[in-house]
Amino acid sequence: MSVTLPPPIQTFFAATNTEDRAAFLSAFTPDGTIDDWGRDFHGHDALGHWNDTENIGTHTRFEVTAITSPTPNTHVVTAMVTGGGFNGPSHFTFTLAGSQITRMTITA
Template sequence: MSATPPPLPPVVRAFVDAANAQDTAAWLRTFAPDGAVDDWGRVFTGYEALRGWSDAEFIGAHVTLDVTEVSAGPDEGDVTVLAQVGGDGFNGPSHFAFTVREGLIALMRITA
């Protein structure tokens, strides 16, 4: 019997829910104003850059995220999510490492 993964921090749950709902505005609200996405070394910082990345490669590609594992990171506010990704772009398992500060995402890294 597998253990239940720890719960997602509320802002990470909102990130996943907004992505699955294809709701770009709600997805952007999960980020700090200077929040960033690191997509395999390509870094997009701030709302305008995040929207451009998402429109082309995330929500614009009809992403779906089915969270299968959650693990705490080394620092408080850090969490890594393993999700099965679907949509019109990459499909398969991927890790999303979140740095949460003051209730918002400061950084989301896609690692593997």
């Protein structure tokens, strides 16, 4: 299944799959937030740490299977996750501001 994603969300998934830390961080605003199952990481330093220990650092790979867009700036992406950490389906809710992600929330 081919899923078309807004550019900053595509950048997030592609950067993770190719282990490109700089591209990963560029997808987020400087004050961006990741809510990983209730644990908040705020700002590029915290996002970089999360990425290094729980995303690219565990060789995570995503296969996007669906997207819905309840509002123009909110997108819910379903993806299969594999790698050295969590494995299984997850939902990622993205809030965008212009060409970057301001918030990403990860849930089951």
